[in-house]
Amino acid sequence: MESNGPPQSQDHGGETLSSNLPSGYDPDEPEIPVSRQLTMRREDSLAEAIPSGYAEDDTQPPVLRQRSGRNSSLSASLPDGYYDESDKASPIQMLFLVEPGFKTWLNILNGSIWGVLARRGLEALTTYNGSYLSGVVWANFAACVVMGMLVESHELWKITESELQSVKASLPLYVGAATGFCGTLSSFSSFILEMFYKSTNTEPTNFSYPNRAYGIMEFLAVGIVQVTVSLGGFYLGSDMLRFSDRRFPSMSLKTYQVLEWVSMVVGVVAYIVTIVLIAVKKSGSWRSWMFSVLFAPFGAWGRFYVSRWFNTRIKGFPLGTFIVNFSGTLLLSIFVVLSRGKTSTSQLVISTIACQILEGLSDGFCGGLTTVSTFAAELAGLIKSWHFYRYLIISIVASYAVTILIAGSYNWTRGFTTTVCS
Secondary structure (H helix, E strand, O other): OOOOOOOOOOEEOOEEHHHHOOOOOOOOOOOOOHHHHHHHOOOOOHHHHOOOOOOOOOOOOOOOOOEOOEOOHHHHHOOOOOOOOOOOOOHHHHHOOOOOOHHHHHHHHHHHHHHHHHHHHHHHHHOOOOOOOOOHHHHHHHHHHHHHHHHHOOHHHHHHHHHHOOOHHHOHHHHHHHHHHHHHHOOHHHHHHHHHHHHHOOOOOOOOOOOOOHHHHHHHHHHHHHHHHHHHHHHHHHHHHHHHHHHOOOOOHHHHHHHHHHHHHHHHHHHHHHHHHHHHOOOOOOHHHHHHHHHHHHHHHHHHHHHHHHOOOOOOOOHHHHHHHHHHHHHHHHHHHHHHEEOOOOEOOOOHHHHHHHHHHHHHHHHHHOOOHHHHHHHHHOOOOHHHHHHHHHHHHHHHHHHHHHHHHHHHHOOEOOOOOO
């Protein structure tokens, strides 16, 4: 059963979920900006604002430690659950024991559709001869900017939170924007594939490096640019809302409910149109875009649930995000081999429709399953801890290694060619 936040009539462990919210919770209380909390690092942490869950390390005080009887503002920004080691479950932890219903599913559906279309559009727009930065880095940057803005947005949701006795993290519309749109607009698997292509010089258009050792420079260049641009985008979005949040009017409950239903209806209609176009139109390069839309929601749903279950298992290491980023990169490596792999006489995939499906799985499912916006937000929460480097290095190195193992080994033994639908 869907609920916009914890329903007061919902019984859970002998008490209502609304009673599990802090007795001192007051949406009208002034919020402490996220960027300021990152600097202070005393009572709160950005962990609470990450839509795919987060577990803090020992160097940080518990995020849900109460100030004057209320949750910190960031805990209200965590749609996918929160880890609390205290003996008694925290209010936010109790809140997420309620399984998300159809409203959350459909808002994620809508967000993922527009996220994957925006990503592919930005990649096409920024990829041209002579471009300084091109490809998925622009989509990752944009997703991180929006994520930072969502995390810092408080005034907009204030009335809805008060009316529903809820937090924005449980609102389907917010989850659709943060988990659906931002998570799908960004793609960790595409970032790692770009790192692989550059470091091994296996892009469809090869370049003449002075020697193979220059691949190390390309590996570092892609990693440095992607990480710093994504983190910079997150801080930019956070600061933009920190300076302007109070100037936005608070959204009424009626307005929220209308927007929530509009989002669901638009998502369902767009998905049905996608299925119809795939069924009736048998040709056209745009079909790979439609297949991306077809598969993207499944990746986003999978990321949402894996993050809810695993992100809170290890302190200082968001295991759920690592699992989806690693597994999505592994799958993308397999799809790249299938779409570009040579055989002794031809290539593995010679059917245009099969090639378009593989492109849809690569950009849609893998792109929706993996995320940079959440990854950057988690790194921001660990910025003053050695766990920052542990999480960053393990995530990138492990994903790059599996790409080398699958795509690299096939390329060096059989070879790659261009796809039949390129």
